[in-house]
Amino acid sequence: MTAARPPISLPVARSTYFCPVAETYLLRFGAIVEELLVLQEQQFVALLHGDVSAHQFDLLIESANERKRSAKDAYLMHLEQHGCC
Secondary structure (H helix, E strand, O other), X not given: OOOOOOOOOOOOOOOOOOOHHHHHHHHHHHHHHHHHHHHHHXXXXXXXXXXXXXXXXXXXXXXXXXXXXXXXXHHHHHHHHHOOO
């Protein structure tokens, strides 16, 4: 496996359209997407190196996908209910 990288820190422009709660949901969604991408990259690298245990990533990726869907749904629900989009 590759060493864990620090999270990517992208500047987030302050928006007059999003309330602080929506921004929090969006940042959480982004962090989970990043975790998912790291897991997928690690699985790919393991496969490239012929690691027969690369399938161990499947459950981790499945869990990350579920958390991603949940975070996305929470974000979109907030936007719809709060009207801050």
